[in-house]
Amino acid sequence: MAAEVHHFSPPEIPEPTLLENVLRYGLFFGAVFQLLCVLAIILPVSKSPKADWVSSESKTWEAAKKPKASSAAQLSKKAKKESKKKR
Template sequence: MAAELDFSPPEIPEPTFMENVLRYGLFFGAIFQLICVLAIILPVSKSHKTVSSFSGLTFHPVPKGPLMQLAQEKVKGKG
């Protein structure tokens, strides 16, 4: 009965081309995600000059929807 038992390792087939593409794609995707997370966490030195020369300018957002219609009616009423 002991002679009937086969303790040899099972045969593992070679990975196909698509399995290799999937494996390496997941590997590079994980590296890319780690780089993105590190870019968020780690501070970046600000060696370039900020936009302080435009500090006097103010930008107002354009109203949308019903507010835009009200603004246009006010402008028409004044003109």
């Protein structure tokens, strides 16, 4: 009995098909993309002064285009929101 030798061979695993490879790598890249999205939400991004200047320039341009009546309406809406916040 001790002289008997058992030859165990590993099970035969078929080569992955093209669809299985696409699925595997697609899931991998999807997981990496999700991690990047979560990190983008968690980690703060500092704004450059140039970006602030561009956004303020566009706001002043939009304010110049609007008529005075709409600015008065906006002021009344802001006053209403502030009074609701105080409650």
